[in-house]
Amino acid sequence: MITNSHGKHGDAAIEAKGIVKRYKSGRGMIEVLKHVDIDAKHGDLTMIMGPSGSGKSTLIAALSGLLRPDEGSVAALDRPNLWKLSGGQIDKFRLDHCGFIFQGFNLFPSLTALQQVTTVLKYQGLSPDAAKARAKLALEEVGLGHRLNLRPAALSGGEKQRVAIARALAKDPQILFADEPTSALDGENGQIVIRLLRRAATEHGAAVICVTHDPRLEAWADRVIHIEDGVIIDDQRRTPNPDAALASH
Amino acid sequence: MSLALSTLLFEWRRYMAAVMALALSGLLVLAMTGVFLGIGKGFTAQIERSSADLIVMQPGAKSLFGGPSGVPRRFIPQVYNHPEIEEVQPFDMAGGSFQSVKDVDPTMSQADRARQGAPKMNWVSTQIIDTTPDAVTIPIDYSQELIDALRQPFTVAMDETTMPKLGVKLGDKALYNGKTVTVVGVLRGYPSMMQPTIVMSRDTLRMMGQADTGPNVGPLMVKLKDPTRASIVAAQLNEMGKGQWKVWTRQQLADANATALFEEGILVIIVAGCAVLGLIIGVAITWQTLRGAIMANIKEFASLRALGVGMGSLRRIVIELSFWVGIVGVGAAIFLTWGLSVLARMGAVLIVLHPVLLIIVGAFLIGIAMLSGILSMGILKKSQPADLLR
Numbered sequence: 318m319i320t321n322s323h324g325k326h327g328d329a330a331i332e333a334k335g336i337v338k339r340y341k342s343g344r345g346m347i348e349v350l351k352h353v354d355i356d357a358k359h360g361d362l363t364m365i366m367g368p369s370g371s372g373k374s375t376l377i378a379a380l381s382g383l384l385r386p387d388e389g390s391v392a393a394l395d396r397p398n399l400w401k402l403s404g405g406q407i408d409k410f411r412l413d414h415c416g417f418i419f420q421g422f423n424l425f426p427s428l429t430a431l432q433q434v435t436t437v438l439k440y441q442g443l444s445p446d447a448a449k450a451r452a453k454l455a456l457e458e459v460g461l462g463h464r465l466n467l468r469p470a471a472l473s474g475g476e477k478q479r480v481a482i483a484r485a486l487a488k489d490p491q492i493l494f495a496d497e498p499t500s501a502l503d504g505e506n507g508q509i510v511i512r513l514l515r516r517a518a519t520e521h522g523a524a525v526i527c528v529t530h531d532p533r534l535e536a537w538a539d540r541v542i543h544i545e546d547g548v549i550i551d552d553q554r555r556t557p558n559p560d561a562a563l564a565s566h
Numbered sequence: 567m568s569l570a571l572s573t574l575l576f577e578w579r580r581y582m583a584a585v586m587a588l589a590l591s592g593l594l595v596l597a598m599t600g601v602f603l604g605i606g607k608g609f610t611a612q613i614e615r616s617s618a619d620l621i622v623m624q625p626g627a628k629s630l631f632g633g634p635s636g637v638p639r640r641f642i643p644q645v646y647n648h649p650e651i652e653e654v655q656p657f658d659m660a661g662g663s664f665q666s667v668k669d670v671d672p673t674m675s676q677a678d679r680a681r682q683g684a685p686k687m688n689w690v691s692t693q694i695i696d697t698t699p700d701a702v703t704i705p706i707d708y709s710q711e712l713i714d715a716l717r718q719p720f721t722v723a724m725d726e727t728t729m730p731k732l733g734v735k736l737g738d739k740a741l742y743n744g745k746t747v748t749v750v751g752v753l754r755g756y757p758s759m760m761q762p763t764i765v766m767s768r769d770t771l772r773m774m775g776q777a778d779t780g781p782n783v784g785p786l787m788v789k790l791k792d793p794t795r796a797s798i799v800a801a802q803l804n805e806m807g808k809g810q811w812k813v814w815t816r817q818q819l820a821d822a823n824a825t826a827l828f829e830e831g832i833l834v835i836i837v838a839g840c841a842v843l844g845l846i847i848g849v850a851i852t853w854q855t856l857r858g859a860i861m862a863n864i865k866e867f868a869s870l871r872a873l874g875v876g877m878g879s880l881r882r883i884v885i886e887l888s889f890w891v892g893i894v895g896v897g898a899a900i901f902l903t904w905g906l907s908v909l910a911r912m913g914a915v916l917i918v919l920h921p922v923l924l925i926i927v928g929a930f931l932i933g934i935a936m937l938s939g940i941l942s943m944g945i946l947k948k949s950q951p952a953d954l955l956r
Contacts, residue, residue, distance in 0.1 A: 374955040383872060384952040405876060412874025419954045423869035425569065427576030436569055440875045468576075481869075488873065496955045528955075 326360030329392075330492050330524030331380055336389035338375050338547075349375045350386065351547040357540075359491070362518040362525045362557065364538040372547040373528045374496060380526065381415060381494050382407040394491060412441060416485030416523075418514075420497040422477040424469040430456055430480045431465040434487045441488060455487035456480070459513055475506025482513050486521075493517055495527040499534065499563075508563040511537050515559055536561035570886035573863070574894070580859045584938070585895050587851035588931045591844030592899025596927050597906055597917060598840045604916030605759040606827040612693045612756075612765070613657060614820045615705040618787035619796040620803065621819050622654075625812045627785075629826035630819060635785045636778075641811060645786060648806065650799050652791045653702045656783035657694070658768060660776035661761075662743040664690040666733035688732055690742075691761050692776070694768045702789040703768075707755070715750035716767045723751030724764045727914040731762050743774055757914050788813075824920065845934060852895075852938035856888055857945050864949050872951035880946050888939025892932035899931060900924060 338350040349372040357363045357380075367373045378384035380391055382399050390398040394414060399407060411417075424433050434452035435445070443451065456465055459479040469477055478498065485493060495514060499507035515537045518525040527534070535541050536558050543551035567575075574581055607614065610630050613621065622645055624634035637656075645654050666685040674682075696703045697717035704713060716723060722742065724732065729752070734740050738749050742764070753765065771777045778784060790799055800813040807813070814822070828834055860867070867880055900919075907917035 378952040378955050381872070383950075383955070408871075408874050408876040410874070411872065412876075415872075415874065417869065417872040417951070419869060419872075421865060421954065423865045423954065425573065425863065425866045427573040428569065432567075432569075432572070437870065437873050437875065440870075440879055485873070 326358070326522055328359045329356045330359050330394060331526070332356040332392045333380055334390050334392075336376065336379050336386045336391070338372070338379060338384070338386045349547050350379065352389070353544075353547065353549060355380070355542065355549065357492070357524040357526050359522045359524050360518055361539040362515055362527060362537060363540045363542065364534060365526065365528045365542050365544060366530060366532070366535070367544040368530065371545045373544050376544065377494050377496060377526055377528050381417070381492075382411055412488075414491045416488055416490035416493040418478070418481055418485050418493070418495040418498045420500050422469070422474075422481045422501075424477055424480055424484075426469055429466045429468055430461055430472065430476075430483075433469075433480055434484045437484055438487055451487050452483070455483040458486065459483045460509070473506075475502050475509060478502060478506065478510055479513070482510065486513075486517060489521075490523055493523045493525045495525065497529055497531075498527065499529065499531060504563050507531075507534075511563065512559070515557065519559075533563055568883075568886060570883050571890055574887060574890050577859065577862075580862065581855060581891055581894075584852040584855035584859075584891050584935070585898055587848050587855070588892065588895025588935060589898035589902050591848035591934060592896065592927050592931050593902045593906065594840045594844045595837065595930070596899060596903040596919065596923065599837050599923055599927075600903065600907065600917035600919055601910075601915065602827060602833050602837070603824055603918035603920060603923075604757075604910075606823055607916055607918055608757050608759050608763075610820070610823045612695075612703075612705060613785070613787065614816060614823070615707060616703055616787060616816075617700070617706055617789055618702050618816055619790040619793045620788040620800050621814045621816065622786035622788060622803070622807075622811050623814065625809060627812060629822040630785070631823075631826070636782050637784075637786060637811060639781050639783050641786060642783070644806070645788060645803065648799065648803055650791050650795065651788060653789040655696055655702050655787050656778065657703065657785050657787055658771060658778055659694070659784060660692040660771060660774070662690060662692060662774070662776070663741075664688045664732055664762070664764065665741045667739045667741060667746075668733075683733070685733055688762055690732070691758070691763045692742075692771065693763060693765050694771050694777075695765060697767045697769070702787045712751040712753075716765070716770075718748075718750065719773060720745065720747045720770055721750040722747045722764045722766045722770070723753055724749065724762070725753045725756040725758060725914070727757045728762045728764070732764075743776075745774060754914075755916070757916060824918075841930065845930075848931070848934040849938050849941070852888070852891065852935055853941045856884070856891070856938055856942040859887075860884060860942060860945050861948070864945070865954060867946065867949040868951045868954050871949050872954065877946065880949065881943050884943050884946065885936065885939050888935045888942075889932065891939075892935030895935060896928040896931045899927065 333355050336350050336353040339346040339348050365373045379386040393399050431452050435448040438448035459482050461479055499510050511534055514525050517523045539557055540554050627633040627635050642654050665687045668685050670679050670682050670684040734749050736752055739746055796815045800815050803813040910917045
């Protein structure tokens, strides 16, 4: 295990109130998020589901400090309102506390799996040796201990996503954002990835917020939030089944 | 290895255009300057390649051709007063008309004679050597056979590239100032760039009536018993001269000659023009190449931003990347220029690569690369991590 447990399971890691985001569309404005209140707790795998265009990606962009909402506040960890901080402070907050996993893996083609992970760790101020040791552990945790020195071109899609997960987990994040992490993967690799996210929540106590439109992932979630047209229409807690199987696409 | 360096090495094809632009900018400046330096070396080769350890000139002289270089003849015995002097000889130069000899019917019309390649008269500049064994005025790369041949009266030698210009071959007879001379030697590596230059012995020049016989002579070429003590003896001689003369070591004079070349307005304009052109072309191509290359990795940069790596850090990556592109560009520029100078030497054109020049041009190219890097930073604004969320 590479990370410490953060917060107490069940404590709120992030709490957003009254989030409004509008986009310009032609002459008018479209309201993508309509006064959304949402929270996510340590140790939870919170799944945000909804059809495309429902505003789920915009919501996690606003929660993670990537996209400034027009109204509303986001309390994250000990920061009462993330959006009151300067751009540099938000970057620092993400560097210290947040992990990100995207649908595209976004790995530098020139770096080996190990270097992908150490590059980020070095920006956290770790010495090269410490970064290397931590990166190795993270890659071993995602089952890539034997692929450390391969570049993305030599890795399969599932392996690339696992490198991206290792890159996010090695930072020891208290909040982990994942945007459609399995949609570019086949069933088997998707299952590996969702299990890793599940583990990040259970074992590391991270608040994992996963956006997806794949209903089969629900089985692993502690909480499923449905969003449609910028409004949360359903928010239910459930008991995850860590042994659920994700059938092949 | 840093992200910037490993990206450059792994995706080198993407950066090739930038490296080539830098290399060609560097080549432009290095080759232009090198050719001018080479031309300058052509003028001063006779002295710079002689075995003279010291050269004595007037105090005001700034280089061999800058200011008064000749000295009063009485300086010769005065310089000999120093115990470490082996030999002192004045350099001598003259000039005259040179015409190859060819049997062409003098009664033919001028057009007909021209068609048959009738000789044309050229103005040449004449430099001398002494033909006594190991004389200080003999360039060190002259063969003994050449010196022996020039020892014969009324003989001349010239560079291989001068021969077609003057219309003569080895063994031909020609007219120098109306007197018959024989071409007995071919030089290599003494190209004359503007006015054709021929070499003869001091005795032949005297027989031509052109040698310095009056109270003034050319710069004094001084050979020492121990060449390693050149700078010490130069200082002592300067003291002995009490300001009447200035003593240069051969290297000092060669450097001064090269520097003096760039006091010529027109050369400076040409070289500066090349540098400005190189700068504009180099920056434009390098900038666009870097922009494209960064754009190709923009999603990766955006994912770093999402993970909290600040914009400042990304800018540093770009600056470092452009620095390395500059370093590779400098290497390529030096390699290309070296290749060109080898080719040029085959055509008997001298391109001189001075180390100081390499350093200046190297810094210039790295400057271009860094400037391009700064210009291409704007593209990083496109690394919006929110765009990665779909």
